[in-house]
Amino acid sequence: MAPLIECDQLRHGYAGKQVLNGLSFQVRKGGIYGLLGKNGAGKTTTINILMGFLEPSGGRCRVLGDPSHRLRPETRRKIGLLHEGFTQHDFMTIAELEKFYRHFYPHWQPQVFAQLVQKLQVPASRRLSKLSFGQRSQVCLALVMAQRPELMILDDYSMGLDAGYRRLLLDYLHAYAREYGTTILLTSHVVQDLERLIDHMFIIQNGSLLYSAERGRFFESLRQWRFRRTPQADLLEKTDLLTSVEHIGRHSIVCSFHDEAQVRQALRQKDVALEDWQEIPLGFEDAFLSLTGKY
């Protein structure tokens, strides 16, 4: 089956600065995909290209079979977009928004919209501009969900939301994706929230794909160890074997996708004494930072 999203050697830059440097990834039908990366990694540019708001300067990007910068109306009908900052028509009331959007989507599900909005306990005659940011996020998500899209793209859904609303949004998304089989691609700057949600992740750095894996495989393969810091340890640098090297206080910390024996052997070859050697469990955010670095 053809992938829903196919980016191949994507390149783009602004004013001479290259932001995407040959980014390639594919999103297949089913599941929740996370496009992760630190600020400036190229997430927003990638999403803008996927949404058809930017034409890439190089490479190829196809969404549901169409070139992303020339999506046909019938293709756009199958894509639900949640815009960064929950951009929506503020001058309309909740009821007017629902009435407006249902004209464009033949599979519109009024009950899905109603279910989400009823929980807000605000009248449907309330203008969007009069809602709190959290309430607004729910209305925007309800508008996307009611479309019954084949593919949902959520651009930084967590922006400006407190922990409660973020959790609420994730719960709705999770249940929706399971019920309707919708494929979801999302970005967020709050990485720890995604631990339980996403099935597959793409981590991008400096405009290219750094890592791509199923969520479970990521945790199985990336491990972290701590040992006493020595002058030899201070000379360690990142290599193909050592994904990250960090020195904090009296300890050195290394991460690797390789097994423990290989890592220990590599360190010994560099005359590093492995005193107080111990494995430290990695959380999702730790693993993400180990890969991308803190700076």
Add this chain to the structure above:
Amino acid sequence: MKNTHASMAVRGLLYKEWIKLRYLGLLPFALLLIALGDSFYDMHGLKSANGGQALWHAVIFRSHMPFEPMRYLPLSSGIWLAAVQFAPECLNRRLRLFFHLPVDEHKALCLILGLGAGLLSALTGGLCLAQAALISLFMPVEAARLSILALTPWCLAGFVAYAVTALIFIETSPVRRLWHAGIGAVFVLALTDARGYGSHVDGLPWFGLIAALWFAAIGNVLERAKRGGGS
């Protein structure tokens, strides 16, 4: 099936325009009524105070136009209607919502512009006809015809102002916005500066052509805005 989608989409777009224009779109028509009332009392007052001769004197020597307050009505209405339609559509990166609607964006733009231009046509048409009717209450039909010739450049200025304002809202580059505003101001000022009955009559077809070109340019700017990030 495709036709059903298209007709539903048109209804959706019209619904949104109705929400934007249902109250704010009435303001120019309210101002039109006030301006017509002022014009009527001006002519009535002139005739009552100085007799019909005073009105003839105004027409023959082009010394006074009873509809002078209407000079800037089409212009301000054009700016107002375009702002009411395009500000909520374009500000704060909302043009992205428009670009993602499952409709051909150029056809959707034509519908929005057509609606705005239609309202402006109703306003300017109403203005010309009502003013001509008012004048014909006091003077012969030839004088009423002259008044329409005097009002036409002002009405055309309204259409240019509408197109330029829409263009400024859709444009994403601040420098280009200034450029559109500057060029638009030259044409609008030339049209509203028309003084006396029948001025600019010879140049009106050219001005009409320029107004049409402004409208045609909007589609190109929309395309550029889309390729450049839809902000």
